[in-house]
Amino acid sequence: MDNLCELQEVFHEVFDDDTIVLKGATTAAEVGGWDSLTHINLIVAIEKRFKIKFATAEIARLKNDDQNVGTLLGLISLKLAR
Amino acid sequence: MTVGSLEFLGLLLLASALFSLVPTLPLRRAFLAACSAGFLWTLIPNLASWVALAIFILSGYAVAQLLRKWPSAVLLWAYLVILLAAFLAIKKYSFLAYIFPVVLSIPVSIVGLSYMLFRQIHVLVDSMQGETEHLTFWGYCNYQLNLFTLTAGPIQRFQDFQQSWTQLTPIPAGSYELSKTWLRILIGVIKIAAIGAGFLFAYTKSYSRLIEIGSGHPTLAVVLPWFIALFYLYPLYIYANFSGYCDIVIGGAALLGISLPENFVKPYLSRNVIDFWTRFHRTLGFWIRDYLFTPLYKAVAERNPATAKSFAFGCYFIAFVLAGVWHGSTSNFAVYGLIHGFGASATKLWETYLVRTRGRPYLKEYLQIRWIKAVAIAATLHFYAFSILFFPGPLDKCLAPIRILVRTLKP
Numbered sequence: 001m002d003n004l005c006e007l008q009e010v011f012h013e014v015f016d017d018d019t020i021v022l023k024g025a026t027t028a029a030e031v032g033g034w035d036s037l038t039h040i041n042l043i044v045a046i047e048k049r050f051k052i053k054f055a056t057a058e059i060a061r062l063k064n065d066d067q068n069v070g071t072l073l074g075l076i077s078l079k080l081a082r
Numbered sequence: 083m084t085v086g087s088l089e090f091l092g093l094l095l096l097a098s099a100l101f102s103l104v105p106t107l108p109l110r111r112a113f114l115a116a117c118s119a120g121f122l123w124t125l126i127p128n129l130a131s132w133v134a135l136a137i138f139i140l141s142g143y144a145v146a147q148l149l150r151k152w153p154s155a156v157l158l159w160a161y162l163v164i165l166l167a168a169f170l171a172i173k174k175y176s177f178l179a180y181i182f183p184v185v186l187s188i189p190v191s192i193v194g195l196s197y198m199l200f201r202q203i204h205v206l207v208d209s210m211q212g213e214t215e216h217l218t219f220w221g222y223c224n225y226q227l228n229l230f231t232l233t234a235g236p237i238q239r240f241q242d243f244q245q246s247w248t249q250l251t252p253i254p255a256g257s258y259e260l261s262k263t264w265l266r267i268l269i270g271v272i273k274i275a276a277i278g279a280g281f282l283f284a285y286t287k288s289y290s291r292l293i294e295i296g297s298g299h300p301t302l303a304v305v306l307p308w309f310i311a312l313f314y315l316y317p318l319y320i321y322a323n324f325s326g327y328c329d330i331v332i333g334g335a336a337l338l339g340i341s342l343p344e345n346f347v348k349p350y351l352s353r354n355v356i357d358f359w360t361r362f363h364r365t366l367g368f369w370i371r372d373y374l375f376t377p378l379y380k381a382v383a384e385r386n387p388a389t390a391k392s393f394a395f396g397c398y399f400i401a402f403v404l405a406g407v408w409h410g411s412t413s414n415f416a417v418y419g420l421i422h423g424f425g426a427s428a429t430k431l432w433e434t435y436l437v438r439t440r441g442r443p444y445l446k447e448y449l450q451i452r453w454i455k456a457v458a459i460a461a462t463l464h465f466y467a468f469s470i471l472f473f474p475g476p477l478d479k480c481l482a483p484i485r486i487l488v489r490t491l492k493p
Contacts, residue, residue, distance in 0.1 A: 015442075017442070032442050032443070032445070032446050033437070033442055033445070035356075036356070036371060036375070036376075037379070037391070037394055040376055040379050040380050040383060041383055041387070041390065041391075043380070044380060044383045044384055044387060047384075055208070055211035055212065055213050056207050056208065056211060056213075056372055056373065056377065057208050057211065057213040057239075057241065057372075058213070059372070059380075060368065060371075060372040060376075063371075
């Protein structure tokens, strides 16, 4: 299973919504309920699934308007490669 | 010297003209550092304050470098405890009078210390997590003591400062952009000196009149107009004054090559308290979110994901009370923070209720309904106006108008 599929599974669990289909360009505004609180739940679930750790500044940056699922995937890949 | 004063604006005009003539990056950095040092010189009152400031900056930089090399939560927390104790003592928090009264007589006063503290904590945490590349002493001092962010917001992140610091060329490109920047500075001056000052004058008069009336036995009809006046005037003053200040520093910093984040985005059109803190003094709101709320809630969610959402309300209260206390040394600021913690929790509770009873798709529809949006904006504005009643001074002073109003309501 590639990272995108695994990430999609995490989204289904956190948002309790199996209809979510992730693409690189998907933004927080396009996923119902992706607010500050769910963002942290999502980060915790991703950390657990991929066995990685995000820095405070990274978590904050991922909330910026110019960020999307693609940048999140990029960051995950980068951390997995380390 | 204060931002917005004639001497500040005159010197800014001169500095920006000279800055564009400085040929190399090291010289431009030295030029900006000299401007910041000159500004700082006008604000630090005595030798003891200079020494305290030096220890504050030096220790922060040294610990940040240690944390970069040897990340250690124990070291971070040990330093944070000392840092916060020093902060409370220097800011002379009123509760210290009961525990360490001697602290209140220390002749140290550092303008902008609250903002320095937040920048320092951010650099320390980010350093420990490997998020501060190119942290040099020269860069760090200029980041902490930059004249445009020294006394108040916006709270710039080190990484953003570093981006400007590596180039340091005037941001407005061409005469049109330059005119726009100066126009923004001018608008900032008008907001502070004319509009804000006008609102403050009217507020002060209304407050004095209400207290005067309240000393007798007034009726509700007599008290209400004065109460309404001060209820709306103070939020108007705060917005005009602080957003005007930010217009000046953001414009001024751009002239000297520093890009500062925006701090106000139509805050009085926020639809709830959480939204409000992403629009009003938003760099503070984001700081609270990133360095108080997120670590607190994340720690809970990691341990117990199933029940984490219930603990979120507690995290809101803790984060907002701490942020409230950060605003000033008297108890009224804790009340201000508590009210906002309540507002944020109520927002989340209402949203959770809607999702549970009607489903998430309905929430999306609900947020689009125009009249609900209008009601939510009006409610948030009035909630903020109520909370800011606890801002202007010690608790007794803040409570006086409310007491007078409540007295008239009694039969």
